[in-house]
Amino acid sequence: xxxxxNKIPNDFQRKGLELINSLVSLSESVFFLVEPDMQxxxxxxxxxxxxxxxxxxxxxxxxxxxxxxxxSDTDDLVVTLDSQMAAHxxxxxxxxxxxxxxxxxxxxxxxxxxxxxxxxxVLSMLREERLGNYSEExxxxxxxxxxxxxxxxxxxxxxxxxxxxxxxxxxxxLTERELxxxxxxxSGTSNKEIAVELSLGLxxxxxxxxxxxxxxxxxxxxxxxxxxxxDLQS
Amino acid sequence: xxxxxNKIPNDFQRKGLELINSLVSLSESVFFLVEPDMQxxxxxxxxxxxxxxxxxxxxxxxxxxxxxxxxSDTDDLVVTLDSQMAAHxxxxxxxxxxxxxxxxxxxxxxxxxxxxxxxxxVLSMLREERLGNYSEExxxxxxxxxxxxxxxxxxxxxxxxxxxxxxxxxxxxLTERELxxxxxxxSGTSNKEIAVELSLGLxxxxxxxxxxxxxxxxxxxxxxxxxxxxDLQS
DNA sequence: GTCCGGCTCCACCTTTTGATGGATGCCGGT
DNA sequence: ACCGGCATCCATCAAAAGGTGGAGCCGGAC
Numbered sequence: 001x002x003x004x005x006n007k008i009p010n011d012f013q014r015k016g017l018e019l020i021n022s023l024v025s026l027s028e029s030v031f032f033l034v035e036p037d038m039q040x041x042x043x044x045x046x047x048x049x050x051x052x053x054x055x056x057x058x059x060x061x062x063x064x065x066x067x068x069x070x071x072s073d074t075d076d077l078v079v080t081l082d083s084q085m086a087a088h089x090x091x092x093x094x095x096x097x098x099x100x101x102x103x104x105x106x107x108x109x110x111x112x113x114x115x116x117x118x119x120x121x122v123l124s125m126l127r128e129e130r131l132g133n134y135s136e137e138x139x140x141x142x143x144x145x146x147x148x149x150x151x152x153x154x155x156x157x158x159x160x161x162x163x164x165x166x167x168x169x170x171x172x173x174l175t176e177r178e179l180x181x182x183x184x185x186x187s188g189t190s191n192k193e194i195a196v197e198l199s200l201g202l203x204x205x206x207x208x209x210x211x212x213x214x215x216x217x218x219x220x221x222x223x224x225x226x227x228x229x230x231d232l233q234s
Numbered sequence: 235x236x237x238x239x240n241k242i243p244n245d246f247q248r249k250g251l252e253l254i255n256s257l258v259s260l261s262e263s264v265f266f267l268v269e270p271d272m273q274x275x276x277x278x279x280x281x282x283x284x285x286x287x288x289x290x291x292x293x294x295x296x297x298x299x300x301x302x303x304x305x306s307d308t309d310d311l312v313v314t315l316d317s318q319m320a321a322h323x324x325x326x327x328x329x330x331x332x333x334x335x336x337x338x339x340x341x342x343x344x345x346x347x348x349x350x351x352x353x354x355x356v357l358s359m360l361r362e363e364r365l366g367n368y369s370e371e372x373x374x375x376x377x378x379x380x381x382x383x384x385x386x387x388x389x390x391x392x393x394x395x396x397x398x399x400x401x402x403x404x405x406x407x408l409t410e411r412e413l414x415x416x417x418x419x420x421s422g423t424s425n426k427e428i429a430v431e432l433s434l435g436l437x438x439x440x441x442x443x444x445x446x447x448x449x450x451x452x453x454x455x456x457x458x459x460x461x462x463x464x465d466l467q468s
Numbered sequence: 469g470t471c472c473g474g475c476t477c478c479a480c481c482t483t484t485t486g487a488t489g490g491a492t493g494c495c496g497g498t
Numbered sequence: 499a500c501c502g503g504c505a506t507c508c509a510t511c512a513a514a515a516g517g518t519g520g521a522g523c524c525g526g527a528c
Contacts, residue, residue, distance in 0.1 A: 188457025188461060190454060221456045222459050223422025224456075225460050229460065229463045233467050
């Protein structure tokens with residue numbers, strides 16, 4: 001229904017999705033970052049129920065024929081599911097039966113973004129049956145879009161994110177993990193959501209948070225958000 | 235001990251206090267706005283326990299010989315307590331005995347800021363006995379500082395505050411009272427503190443907040459802070 | 469090897485927040 | 499005179515957040 005219901009920053013991902021969706025018909029699309037350890041991060045979903053992403057992350061991601069781990073060594077810009085596997089074989093897989101069918105997906109194309117050979121982000125485009133498969137023209141268009149998106153991602157978004165983490169680190173001496181937590185916190189994410197996003201226990205999130213509160217001398221998450229957001233913009 | 239422990243924006247007040255404290259010796263100082271209904275608002279305290287301000291607001295403010303209500307019709311820039319009342323009389327007052335003595339205050343000078351004849355803010359300067367009374371030279375210095383502080387207050391800080399309220403109002407259609415609440419919320423204030431600051435019941439704060447959440451479509455205060463703060467800076 | 473910091477998790481508890489469904493008085497417009 | 503929006507307040511409940519004092523594991527420093 002509505003555009004999406006996602007976290008506040010990640011503007012880059014949202015704008016990118018808007019662009020793609022304005023150029024090709026999709027029933028759904030997802031833009032996520034890939035950490036060096038291949039964990040997905042900060043998924044922004046366009047036009048979709050949000051629990052689908054959790055499903056994917058927890059259970060089905062590892063079965064995905066388009067899992068970015070399988071494309072680290074290639075230099076494909078855009079890959080369709082059907083190019084990887086014959087339709088009749090695909091339809092026999094658990095991945096197709098238990099994940100794609102229930103979510104009404106039939107055709108998939110993934111756009112990969114790389115840095116020094118490593119995949120750092122993926123823009124996943126999903127179509128239900130009635131939209132038909134991606135045409136060669138559409139794939140060509142997508143492949144032309146990829147370089148600029150990759151350029152922006154690497155020259156604008158990632159440096160900005162890195163700069164913010166660095167700035168917080170320098171000011172408050174937070175550890176890497178605490179920075180992961182505060183980054184999500186600053187976009188208004190709840191403890192439970194942070195736990196899911198970082199694959200942590202709720203207790204662990206609270207512990208990190210407690211340390212963050214001490215290091216920044218605040219008494220609550222909203223005071224923290226207010227304080228740090230003002231720090232960052234000045 | 236530490237500089238102060240106050241709410242995040244109010245930078246103007248803090249900077250003003252820093253200036254004053256760098257020029258004259260004070261044991262404590264407070265900068266607050268005065269609403270049209272003469273309620274004090276957004277007090278920023280320099281070097282002090284913070285509950286003193288609550289004490290003043292709830293109980294002793296109305297007895298204060300330097301209460302701004304008494305100076306609406308004057309054009310005094312800086313007024314000392316001793317200029318209003320002979321020392322031996324002052325020492326007999328409940329205000330002196332129950333408020334000033336326990337808080338270790340002896341000398342007071344208030345700097346008033348007016349707009350169209352109405353007092354809109356007060357910078358209150360407090361000294362313990364050992365610092366001695368304000369000298370005529372110090373008062374002259376303070377009277378020279380007043381015009382620039384008043385200029386900055388009226389030309390920079392208040393318009394900025396007004397602009398922010400207006401911008402939030404236009405975007406989300408909040409009511410006046412809801413704007414009061416969100417303003418404090420955005421500086422990381424808890425519900426209880428908001429209730430005290432606005433002289434409201436906790437229940438009322440929650441009600442306003444609930445309405446704000448609906449109008450801004452967020453599910454929690456920290457998400458609201460993140461969202462609105464980003465709105466404002468862009 | 470030992471020690472320490474960082475990361476993870478746990479149980480237990482209190483406080484705060486948020487949701488719900490009321491109630492009242494006020495004011496301004498129709 | 500009535501209605502709607504606003505502001506105020508209430509009780510009750512559930513969920514989330516936060517504090518405390520642990521524990522185990524790891525990897526690097528000493």
